[in-house]
Amino acid sequence: MDPSELRCKECYKKARTHYTRDSVRACLARLEDIIIFALFERVKFPLNPPTYDLFDGFVRETEALQFQAYRYDNPEENPFFPENLPATPFPFPEFLQGSGASININKEIWEMYFRELLPKFVKCGDDGNYAQTAFVDLKLLQAISKMIHYGKFCGEVKFREGRSVYELYIRAKNRKALMRMSTIDSIENMVKGRVERKVMVFGREVSQEHDFKGEVSILYEKWLIPLTKKVETEYLLKRLD
Numbered sequence: 001m002d003p004s005e006l007r008c009k010e011c012y013k014k015a016r017t018h019y020t021r022d023s024v025r026a027c028l029a030r031l032e033d034i035i036i037f038a039l040f041e042r043v044k045f046p047l048n049p050p051t052y053d054l055f056d057g058f059v060r061e062t063e064a065l066q067f068q069a070y071r072y073d074n075p076e077e078n079p080f081f082p083e084n085l086p087a088t089p090f091p092f093p094e095f096l097q098g099s100g101a102s103i104n105i106n107k108e109i110w111e112m113y114f115r116e117l118l119p120k121f122v123k124c125g126d127d128g129n130y131a132q133t134a135f136v137d138l139k140l141l142q143a144i145s146k147m148i149h150y151g152k153f154c155g156e157v158k159f160r161e162g163r164s165v166y167e168l169y170i171r172a173k174n175r176k177a178l179m180r181m182s183t184i185d186s187i188e189n190m191v192k193g194r195v196e197r198k199v200m201v202f203g204r205e206v207s208q209e210h211d212f213k214g215e216v217s218i219l220y221e222k223w224l225i226p227l228t229k230k231v232e233t234e235y236l237l238k239r240l241d
């Protein structure tokens with residue numbers, strides 16, 4: 001059968017119209033699984049430096065292809081090289097509002113990935129598996145990017161629940177207060193605990209070679225959660241533009 005014939009009524013419904021605190025948190029939890037699995041996949045390979053001679057081009061070409069397959073029509077997805085792609089109007093009914101909808105901090109995520117994450121988790125060496133290394137790097141980068149940019153959706157659901165207070169701080173451009181309002185320590189601790197448990201369960205085999213104890217939750221604490229909150233706060237600051 002030609003897969004392009006696969007159609008059902010639901011396909012035309014473009015259902016991603018509404019997000020709630022619970023649905024956004026459930027997405028973040030699923031992305032956590034993808035990030036942890038991909039991290040385990042990545043540490044099976046050593047650093048493999050020649051991978052990175054062509055990695056930029058590999059990401060640009062992959063994004064150009066995925067653009068044609070409508071990946072970036074979805075406001076949950078943000079390219080690493082937007083300058084390489086035609087501008088996209090958002091065809092999904094828009095949930096995000098204001099000019100913060102187009103925030104893209106992938107350049108910062110890219111820096112964090114190569115400066116902090118890879119050197120921390122991956123051993124030096126070269127086993128020749130460059131294509132596999134590049135695929136898993138991109139998978140991990142895209143999952144991390146999606147998670148961090150979910151900060152926009154976190155910001156929007158919180159704004160809709162507490163519009164009057166948020167409007168006050170947004171008009172006063174009070175970044176600190178918005179950051180404080182976005183921060184829920186109990187949820188962050190729950191996320192870090194859950195990450196630790198997943199690492200222990202998913203990573204039994206990998207952990208014979210790599211001792212991940214605490215490291216993935218530190219990655220969350222030091223980079224992934226702060227960058228998600230940064231996107232959330234920057235989104236809110238532009239919510240009324």
Ligand SMILES: O=C(O)C(=O)C[C@]1(C(=O)O)C=C[C@@H](O)C=C1
Nearest residue numbers: 154182183184187188191225228
């Ligand atoms: O769950 C939320 O409310 C979020 O904003 C997400 C998140 C996270 O990155 O997991 C970020 C900030 C909060 O302090 C708690 C959790």
